[in-house]
Amino acid sequence: MTISIDGTRAAASVDRAIRLITTGATAGETCAPELANGPWQFDDGPAGYGPGSSMGDVIPTGSPRQGALPESYRTAPNDELHARIRAAKAALGDRVVVLGHFYQRDEVIEHADFVGDSFQLANAALTRPDAAAIVFCGVHFMAETADLLSTPEQAVILPNLAAGCSMADMADESSVEECWEQLEEVYGDLDAVDADGRVPVIPVTYMNSSAALKGFVGRHGGIVCTSSNAKTVLEWAFERGRRVLFFPDQHLGRNTAKAMGVPLEQMPMWNPRKALGGNSAAGLDDARVILWHGFCSVHKRFTVEQIAAARESHPGVQVIVHPECPMPVVDAADAAGSTDFIVKAIQAAPAGSTFAIGTEINLVQRLAAEYPQHTIFCLDPVVCPCSTMYRIHPGYLAWVLEELVAGRVVNRITVADDVAEPARVALERMLAAKPPVVAPAVAAAGA
Ligand code: SF4
Numbered sequence: 001m002t003i004s005i006d007g008t009r010a011a012a013s014v015d016r017a018i019r020l021i022t023t024g025a026t027a028g029e030t031c032a033p034e035l036a037n038g039p040w041q042f043d044d045g046p047a048g049y050g051p052g053s054s055m056g057d058v059i060p061t062g063s064p065r066q067g068a069l070p071e072s073y074r075t076a077p078n079d080e081l082h083a084r085i086r087a088a089k090a091a092l093g094d095r096v097v098v099l100g101h102f103y104q105r106d107e108v109i110e111h112a113d114f115v116g117d118s119f120q121l122a123n124a125a126l127t128r129p130d131a132a133a134i135v136f137c138g139v140h141f142m143a144e145t146a147d148l149l150s151t152p153e154q155a156v157i158l159p160n161l162a163a164g165c166s167m168a169d170m171a172d173e174s175s176v177e178e179c180w181e182q183l184e185e186v187y188g189d190l191d192a193v194d195a196d197g198r199v200p201v202i203p204v205t206y207m208n209s210s211a212a213l214k215g216f217v218g219r220h221g222g223i224v225c226t227s228s229n230a231k232t233v234l235e236w237a238f239e240r241g242r243r244v245l246f247f248p249d250q251h252l253g254r255n256t257a258k259a260m261g262v263p264l265e266q267m268p269m270w271n272p273r274k275a276l277g278g279n280s281a282a283g284l285d286d287a288r289v290i291l292w293h294g295f296c297s298v299h300k301r302f303t304v305e306q307i308a309a310a311r312e313s314h315p316g317v318q319v320i321v322h323p324e325c326p327m328p329v330v331d332a333a334d335a336a337g338s339t340d341f342i343v344k345a346i347q348a349a350p351a352g353s354t355f356a357i358g359t360e361i362n363l364v365q366r367l368a369a370e371y372p373q374h375t376i377f378c379l380d381p382v383v384c385p386c387s388t389m390y391r392i393h394p395g396y397l398a399w400v401l402e403e404l405v406a407g408r409v410v411n412r413i414t415v416a417d418d419v420a421e422p423a424r425v426a427l428e429r430m431l432a433a434k435p436p437v438v439a440p441a442v443a444a445a446g447a
Pocket residue numbers: 103139164165166167168208296297298299360386387388389
């Protein structure tokens with residue numbers, strides 16, 4: 001299979017591209033040459049996200065740290081790993097379902113029964129109630145969400161427990177609790193309803209957050225959003241509250257609220273390391289959306305200069321970016337939307353279209369391969385995947401599947417009942433605000 005990077009034909013897969021670049025076999029630049037050495041290099045060292053990310057690793061409550069992957073999985077060539085994965089899946093049959101996030105490497109995606117974004121995948125798993133094991137090739141919060149939505153009998157397995165999300169971990173539960181207490185000092189009783197029937201502030205958490213934070217918003221009258229429904233969710237919140245506390249992604253919050261007409265000066269940033277988040281009481285009083293100081297290390301790489309360069313090199317190019325990108329990038333793009341939006345825009349375009357895409361490179365390169373009638377390239381010329389998604393290597397997938405064949409469940413992610421109950425309330429509020437589209441956007445592997 002060939003793919004298109006930068007409009008030129010190149011070797012398949014981001015993994016392969018990184019290895020070719022780091023060995024000097026091909027021209028190009030990667031932000032993460034360490035990734036070529038295999039994700040197991042991070043399993044023995046101190047917790048950390050590795051190249052391209054920005055925070056220490058946070059393990060979901062109650063989950064063990066990733067142990068050393070047995071050597072046979074670290075040293076086996078990919079061909080052997082693929083054969084072992086296929087054999088294990090065949091042996092397990094309907095007892096297992098493998099979910100692959102859009103941002104996973106192709107070498108994992110080829111084994112996925114469903115491919116999609118995190119919420120699409122959690123819902124896709126609902127179509128397989130007979131699967132005793134749900135192997136989620138994604139990151140911590142995705143596996144937690146799948147556990148929230150699956151039955152107690154189903155085990156959700158994350159092939160590499162070191163696969164977290166640096167953005168999700170920028171808002172931890174204790175910092176958000178502390179923020180909530182400080183807001184209570186400014187606004188008074190946070191449960192008090194005014195003459196319009198609204199409380200002072202409604203907490204809204206992005207799907208990319210821990211189950212603990214989904215539980216927090218569930219307990220405090222709040223709601224979860226995705227990048228697809230953020231506007232609908234903010235409308236829901238403004239009907240019930242005078243303000244919104246939005247975490248963890250400042251950019252999704254700002255881009256969505258700005259498009260709804262909220263002035264930037266009424267969107268103060270909350271820095272959890274500062275008193276009142278670095279704001280004055282008067283500034284908070286005037287706020288409509290309080291933005292947590294969080295961001296995605298992948299999407300913050302996209303720049304206005306990259307958009308200008310794409311338009312110069314490819315006249316007529318359509319620039320589509322994810323709303324986790326900074327506001328100037330979203331403003332300069334032709335369109336902004338979720339991964340689902342990006343996929344559908346490309347599907348609907350007439351042959352011969354040219355797209356510069358501002359989202360994770362594994363998805364962009366896969367789209368370029370699947371739609372050869374278009375020219376599709378990543379806005380960022382540097383090959384820089386999500387380094388934590390990248391922790392799911394075929395070796396880990398083969399290991400968890402072969403353990404299942406042997407009757408052992410490893411790397412199970414379980415959300416405690418006291419967290420799960422309010423977290424489900426927050427998810428149900430989101431579903432009631434706007435039911436999700438499940439099947440059409442979730443492509444079967446290889447489709
Ligand atoms: S792409 Fe960004 S938001 Fe998504 S898992 Fe990676 S760090 Fe988290």
